Amino acid sequence: MPRHRITQSDVAAMAGVSQATVSFVLNGNTPAGVRIGEETRQRVLDAIRITGYTANPLAQRLAGGLTQILGVFTYEATFPRAGRDFYGPFLVGIEHAAERLGVDLLLFTSAPATGGRRQLTRDGWQRLGVADGCLLLGQHEDRGELQHLLDTNYPFVFIGKRGSDGGRLPYVGADYVGATTRQVDRLVALGHRHLGYVGVRGTDQPTLDRVEGYRTALKARGLTPSFVESDDVATAAGEILARSLTAVVVAPENHPEELADELERRGARVPGDVSVLLLGQPHHPRRGGRRWSGFSVPREEMGVRALYLLSRLVADDGGRRDRETRRASAVPDAELHQLLNCPDVEGATAAPAPSSAGPDPASA
Amino acid sequence: MPRHRITQSDVAAMAGVSQATVSFVLNGNTPAGVRIGEETRQRVLDAIRITGYTANPLAQRLAGGLTQILGVFTYEATFPRAGRDFYGPFLVGIEHAAERLGVDLLLFTSAPATGGRRQLTRDGWQRLGVADGCLLLGQHEDRGELQHLLDTNYPFVFIGKRGSDGGRLPYVGADYVGATTRQVDRLVALGHRHLGYVGVRGTDQPTLDRVEGYRTALKARGLTPSFVESDDVATAAGEILARSLTAVVVAPENHPEELADELERRGARVPGDVSVLLLGQPHHPRRGGRRWSGFSVPREEMGVRALYLLSRLVADDGGRRDRETRRASAVPDAELHQLLNCPDVEGATAAPAPSSAGPDPASA
DNA sequence: TCAATTCGATAATGCGCATTATTTGCAGGG
DNA sequence: CCCTGCAAATAATGCGCATTATCGAATTGA
Numbered sequence: 001m002p003r004h005r006i007t008q009s010d011v012a013a014m015a016g017v018s019q020a021t022v023s024f025v026l027n028g029n030t031p032a033g034v035r036i037g038e039e040t041r042q043r044v045l046d047a048i049r050i051t052g053y054t055a056n057p058l059a060q061r062l063a064g065g066l067t068q069i070l071g072v073f074t075y076e077a078t079f080p081r082a083g084r085d086f087y088g089p090f091l092v093g094i095e096h097a098a099e100r101l102g103v104d105l106l107l108f109t110s111a112p113a114t115g116g117r118r119q120l121t122r123d124g125w126q127r128l129g130v131a132d133g134c135l136l137l138g139q140h141e142d143r144g145e146l147q148h149l150l151d152t153n154y155p156f157v158f159i160g161k162r163g164s165d166g167g168r169l170p171y172v173g174a175d176y177v178g179a180t181t182r183q184v185d186r187l188v189a190l191g192h193r194h195l196g197y198v199g200v201r202g203t204d205q206p207t208l209d210r211v212e213g214y215r216t217a218l219k220a221r222g223l224t225p226s227f228v229e230s231d232d233v234a235t236a237a238g239e240i241l242a243r244s245l246t247a248v249v250v251a252p253e254n255h256p257e258e259l260a261d262e263l264e265r266r267g268a269r270v271p272g273d274v275s276v277l278l279l280g281q282p283h284h285p286r287r288g289g290r291r292w293s294g295f296s297v298p299r300e301e302m303g304v305r306a307l308y309l310l311s312r313l314v315a316d317d318g319g320r321r322d323r324e325t326r327r328a329s330a331v332p333d334a335e336l337h338q339l340l341n342c343p344d345v346e347g348a349t350a351a352p353a354p355s356s357a358g359p360d361p362a363s364a
Numbered sequence: 365m366p367r368h369r370i371t372q373s374d375v376a377a378m379a380g381v382s383q384a385t386v387s388f389v390l391n392g393n394t395p396a397g398v399r400i401g402e403e404t405r406q407r408v409l410d411a412i413r414i415t416g417y418t419a420n421p422l423a424q425r426l427a428g429g430l431t432q433i434l435g436v437f438t439y440e441a442t443f444p445r446a447g448r449d450f451y452g453p454f455l456v457g458i459e460h461a462a463e464r465l466g467v468d469l470l471l472f473t474s475a476p477a478t479g480g481r482r483q484l485t486r487d488g489w490q491r492l493g494v495a496d497g498c499l500l501l502g503q504h505e506d507r508g509e510l511q512h513l514l515d516t517n518y519p520f521v522f523i524g525k526r527g528s529d530g531g532r533l534p535y536v537g538a539d540y541v542g543a544t545t546r547q548v549d550r551l552v553a554l555g556h557r558h559l560g561y562v563g564v565r566g567t568d569q570p571t572l573d574r575v576e577g578y579r580t581a582l583k584a585r586g587l588t589p590s591f592v593e594s595d596d597v598a599t600a601a602g603e604i605l606a607r608s609l610t611a612v613v614v615a616p617e618n619h620p621e622e623l624a625d626e627l628e629r630r631g632a633r634v635p636g637d638v639s640v641l642l643l644g645q646p647h648h649p650r651r652g653g654r655r656w657s658g659f660s661v662p663r664e665e666m667g668v669r670a671l672y673l674l675s676r677l678v679a680d681d682g683g684r685r686d687r688e689t690r691r692a693s694a695v696p697d698a699e700l701h702q703l704l705n706c707p708d709v710e711g712a713t714a715a716p717a718p719s720s721a722g723p724d725p726a727s728a
Numbered sequence: 729t730c731a732a733t734t735c736g737a738t739a740a741t742g743c744g745c746a747t748t749a750t751t752t753g754c755a756g757g758g
Numbered sequence: 759c760c761c762t763g764c765a766a767a768t769a770a771t772g773c774g775c776a777t778t779a780t781c782g783a784a785t786t787g788a
Binding site for chain 2: 005054055056057058059061062067068069088095098099102103104105106107108109110126127129130285288289291
C-alpha cells in the first residue's frame with residue numbers, strides 16, 4: 001500500500017488498464033464514442049473497492065469538475081466574539097443541509113475585514129473558486145462585486161432578501177413585510193389605535209421591509225403611522241409617552257430591552273400601558289429577560305433552503321467546464337427567490353390597549 | 365480583461381516573461397541557482413498589481429503547496445439541530461484565529477454520520493487533503509484512523525485532551541483535573557465534609573479527569589469519596605439525601621438542573637441544604653434558570669490556541685511536498701500539549717455547609 | 729582570443745483528474 | 759485480399775502552479 005494517496009493511476013495499474021479508463025468508469029459517462037467493456041468495468045470497480053480509492057477533489061476541480069464543497073461568505077465575522085451570535089442559527093441549518101447533500105462547507109474567514117466589514121475583493125474572489133458555489137450572508141452589497149459574480153456565472157445564493165439588480169439575484173429571505181403587517185394586526189385586534197414604530201430608518205432590506213409592512217398595515221386600517229426615530233432610548237421612550245402611544249413595534253437592533261426598561265422607569269408598565277412587539281429575535285437575550293411577543297425569523301430553515309437552492313444551481317450550471325456557455329437556467333424562478341414565513345411568537349409583552357373597551361370594537 | 369480567472373500565464377504575458385518567472389517572483393525564493401533581475405521583478409510585480417492576480421489555491425496545493433485552508437472535523441454534528449450548541453464557542457475562537465491567520469476554514473460536513481457519529485473514513489480522509497491541516501473535535505477516537513493520520517504525517521490538532529497514544533497526539537485541552545480539585549477545595553473551605561460526585565462513570569477524558577480531580581482532592585483532605593452513579597435523577601437525589609451529603613459536584617451532562625429541582629422537591633434547598641457545583645458550563649441553559657457555581661471551560665480560547673498550534677504545525681511540516689521526509693519537529697513539546705485553565709464561576713448554588721460551624725474549622 | 733564563470737531567465741515536468749483525439753483489434757462487405 | 763465499420767481502449771492534452779533542469783548571453787580571467 002503506497003504511503004501517498006491512492007490515485008487513479010494506482011487503480012489503473014492494479015486493474016491493468018489506463019488511467020483514462022478508470023476515470024471513465026468512475027464517471028459512468030462516456031462522452032465521445034468511448035466504450036468500456038463490462039468485464040473491464042468490473043475489474044476497475046474491484047480495484048477501486050480494494051484500494052479504497054477516492055477522487056482528489058482538488059484535482060477534479062482543477063480539471064473542470066466539482067469539489068463538492070460549498071462556500072459560505074459572511075460580510076461580518078461569522079462568529080462574533082462579543083455580542084449575539086447572529087449567524088449561528090443559519091449555520092445550524094446550513095450544516096444540516098450540507099450533511100444531507102454530502103458536501104463540505106468552506107468558510108471564507110480569510111477575507112480581510114476592513115472596518116469590521118469583510119470585502120469580497122478580487123483576492124477573496126479568487127479563493128471562492130475552491131468551492132462549487134457560495135452562500136452570501138450579510139447586509140453589505142457592493143455592486144461591482146455582484147456584477148463580477150454574475151458575469152462569471154459563478155453560482156451563489158444570498159441569505160436575506162435582495163431587492164436590487166432587478167431581482168436577478170437568487171436569495172432565500174424572510175417575509176418581514178408580511179410578518180410586520182401581522183404584528184400590527186395583532187395589536188389592532190387587541191384594541192390598540194395608536195401604534196408606533198420605533199427605530200432608526202436604516203436602508204437595509206429588513207428595515208425597509210419592516211417599515212413597509214408597518215406603513216401598509218396602518219394604512220389598511222385607516223390609522224396614522226407614528227415613527228419614533230430617535231437612536232437614544234431615553235428620547236424614544238419620552239416620545240412614546242408624549243404621543244400617548246399604547247403599542248409600538250420595534251426591531252431587535254433598536255434595543256427593545258433597554259427601551260422597555262426605560263418605559264417602566266418612567267412609570268409605564270410593559271405591556272400593561274404600552275405593548276411592545278419585537279420584529280424578530282432579540283439580539284442579546286438576557287438571563288431572566290422578557291419573553292418577547294412578536295415574530296421570529298426562521299433562520300435555520302433559511303439556511304437549509306439556501307444551501308439546497310445553491311446545490312441545485314451548482315448541479316444545473318456546474319459540471320460544465322465551459323463557464324461561457326450560459327444556458328437557460330432550469331431552476332424555476334419561484335425557487336430562485338424564496339420568502340419564508342416568520343411565525344408569530346406568543347410572549348408576554350403584548351396586552352389589550354389600556355383604555356380600550358376590549359378587542360377591536362369597530363374598526364373604521 | 366479575460367473572463368476566465370487570471371492565471372500566472374496572463375501575468376507573464378503582460379510582463380513579457382515566462383510563467384515560471386512569475387511563480388519565482390511570487391514565492392520570493394529561488395531554490396536552485398535561479399536568479400531574477402530587479403528590473404524584471406518589478407515588471408512582474410506591476411503586472412500582478414494591475415491584473416489583480418491571486419493564486420488559485422487548488423492549483424497551488426496540487427502542485428505541492430499550501431491552500432491556506434485549515435479543516436475542522438467534528439465527530440458529532442457541528443451545529444446540532446436540537447439541544448445546546450456545543451461546538452459553537454469553539455468555533456467562535458477558531459474563526460477568530462482563522463481571520464488573524466488569513467486562512468479559510470473547511471468544515472467536513474460531508475462525512476457520513478453513522479449512528480449520530482461521524483466517521484473519518486478512507487473516503488473522508490481523502491477529502492482532508494484539501495486542507496493543509498485539520499482540527500479534530502469530539503470524543504470519538506478510532507485507533508486506526510489516528511494511526512493513519514500519524515503515518516501520513518498529516519498535520520492535525522485535537523481539541524480536548526488526549527491521553528492515548530503515549531501523548532504523541534497534539535492537543536489543546538482544558539484542565540479538568542485541576543479545576544475539579546479547586547471545586548472540592550471551595551466546598552471544603554465552606555465547611556463541607558460530605559461531598560459527593562454525581563454522574564455516570566463514562567470513559568471519556570473529561571469524565572476521567574473530573575473523577576480523578578475529585579478523588580485526589582478528597583484524598584488530600586482526608587475525606588471519603590462518595591460516588592452517586594445513578595443515571596436516574598430521582599434515584600440520585602435520593603442517594604444524596606440518604607447519604608447526608610451536603611455538597612455534590614456534577615458534570616453538565618448529568619442533568620444538574622433536573623437534579624437540583626428534584627432535591628428541592630424533596631425538601632432540600634439548593635444551596636441551603638445541598639450545594640451543587642457544576643463542573644463546566646450548563647448544557648441547556650434555561651431562561652431564568654439557576655446561576656451555577658463551578659467552573660467554565662475556556663472553549664473559545666481553546667479554539668484560538670488550537671488553530672494557532674495547527675498553523676504552526678503546518679508551517680513547520682507543510683510546504684514540503686515530500687511528506688516522507690519527517691524531520692524533527694521544531695514545535696516544542698510544551699506547545700504540542702496545552703492544558704488551559706478553567707476559571708471558577710461564582711454562582712448561586714454554593715453555600716456554607718448547613719450544620720457547620722463556619723469556614724473550615726480544623727481540617728484534619 | 730577563447731574557455732570558464734556568473735547572471736538571468738526559460739523550457740519542461742508533474743501534481744491528479746476529465747476529456748478529446750487516436751490507435752488497435754476484429755468482424756463483415758465488396 | 760483489401761477496405762470499411764465498429765467496438766474497446768489508450769495516448770495525449772490541459773487545468774494552474776511549483777520546481778528542476780537547461781540554456782543563452784554577458785562578463786571575466788589568462
